[in-house]
Amino acid sequence: MHEHDNILLTEAVERYISGEMTPDERLHFENLRKADSEIDQMVVTHTLFMQRMNRYNEWQKFHASLNEIHTDLATQGTIDSPARKGKARLAYLYNRYKRVASIAASIAGLTALLVSAILWSVTPKSHNAQIETLSKKFSSLENKSRKQAEEINSLKNSHTPDPKTPEITYSSRGTSFMIDSKGLLVTNAHVIQNATNVAVASNTGTEYFAEVVYTDPVRDIALLKITDKDFKPLPPVPYGFSRKMADLAEPVFTMGYPREDEEIAYTQGYLSAKTGFNGDTLSCQIQISANRGNSGSPILNNEGDVIGILNGRQKDQEGVAFFIRSKNLYNILNEVKGKGKTDTTIQSVKLNTKSSIISLNRTQQAKKIQDYVFMVKVS
Template sequence: MQDLQLLESVERYLRGEMSSDEHAAFEQLRKTDPDVDQLVVEHTLFLEQLTSFGDRKNFRAMLNETHNSLTQTGAIRKEATPGKVISFFKKYKKVTAVAASIAGITTLLIAGLTMFYSRRANTAEIEQLRREFKQEVAKRTNEVYNKVKDGFPIKAPENAQPISGGTGFLIDGKGYIVTNAHVVKGSNSVIIQNNKGQQFRATIVYQNDTTDIAFLRIEDADFKSNPALPYNIRKTGAELGEALFTLGYPREEIVYNEGYMSAKTGFNGDTLSCQIGVAANPGNSGGPVFNKNGEVIGIINTRQAQAEGVVFAINSRNIYAALHQIRKEKMADTSIQTLKLPASSVLKGLDRVQQIRKIEDCVFMV
């Protein structure tokens, strides 16, 4: 009964039916009880999926109603009566059989070609923003040599060839980083690098290709934990038109860009992500998206091909869902169980240069 009452409270909260006092009390409950907060996040996603299903069902019903209406008015011809069909079939069954065989083969060929070109078209519509290093091995060899000269030890295994890279950022000062799953997909080892060029070894502790989120854990004696991260991770998204900025590694140094929230959903109405108007290039995948107060509202992962400034970011609330999932999967890992996402930001009111100075040490090349 208590669970039903809690679920009813969540629905009233999401529908905006609570009084101001009830709303404030429920907000406080979300902050103090992670299970309640996770229930709100999961129920929000459930309602969004339910709404999407309802829209599709209503659209299908509308099509059927339109078809029936056009049939009744004679705009669409009715199917032939069974008697005529049988008579026609008996008379021309040999010709029909041959024609059906040809039609079947043709249909299969057309379907195959359609699927082939559709896959190519869909793949071409959006592109992931990880860096491919196949053509940069020689260049990076020289960079590695320069870093050795600068006194930074190389942490990559000997003779290891970089496959891909992107960006990641701390979600816990003990050394937990979030990035995109596609950035680390297929890797045998993960090396991260800070804005000073220092490298650290890391391991993948969580990877979800569906949500495109991965958690890394820095496992390197040279890493010094950060007791308090300067930013927090929002459980709600930004408003349409809200100013945003990003930090990432599309090149060998950290790069800043600014833009705005251009749509609350991602590609083809994807409710797990949003669309932002900002410049992004290969290497920006996994990078944080901040609002003006220095709160993380998303993680960059893709952009629309052949379109300028159409970039998609995973909503930050999915980081909470991923944390909830990994805690269930790794019950015996005390480090995972004590992982705590930053809940407050010290960046509000600071100018952009000051904000970046405090953030950049927490953003890594992956």
């Protein structure tokens, strides 16, 4: 079904559930339900979901008023609850002022962005400025301050029940993919530079906290490890990692998160030169439509082998992009392991050399790969 139809249908279902339909509409809709079991199924699950969501909202509001009442009555001495002290008071104050603190933090972040924007605008443009790195910066400041205004407005009746997960506003993003299904990912170093918080999100939208365990700005490679306790290891990675140099004109494809709606996107192209920008031998040139947010995406060949990591495009030429060859990843892992004293996840990682999706067609390959490609969010 077309997306537009789905939107209309969802809207209709919601009006049906909340009883906003006119009797005529209702009758028509009920006939539709009877005639189409798919629609009927959708009404059933959506009703269940909306119920859960509404109750969630009601409980949240109720919890908020209970807490407010408790504090009031305890201060008045109407109930015998002891006034908060020590840790409990701290937690209370933390909850109370958390919003303010996060707004203050994002204002500080804005200032930092502004300062760096000013610095950037006066820095003489070097030769390298012709290459654009593809990490996506959320630049609409106006938008941001509007949101803040909204946050300030809702400050009074806001209620955030889980003090363990303070909200983080991520300001920039890119793509990463698994090199080890236990939670080790690779991305570009420029994606996570200056990061204080890093999170990755799967193609289903589940977000996990992660940390940077290695970064090499020269080769533009960084390794991330998922630290979130909610994360469960995936089955072994389906793609292999190929040391080989790809041939000219060899078809390649990639998956990543260049889109504003954070939906995973597939795109394909071909190898157009065996060296990167200005003869850089670490990387290769491909003809592919890469966009901001694609930084850190895997570049795969027909066999389902990762031949490199997408890291930039040439500003003045449409469709020209560059990737860092997988060979560099092998080198980095060897160097890191040789040094010892590193993260145990890196010590134990062994890159998969045999693609398990070699005999699949492209659609099936993409389906297998998408679970291993994560969005990187940085703040």
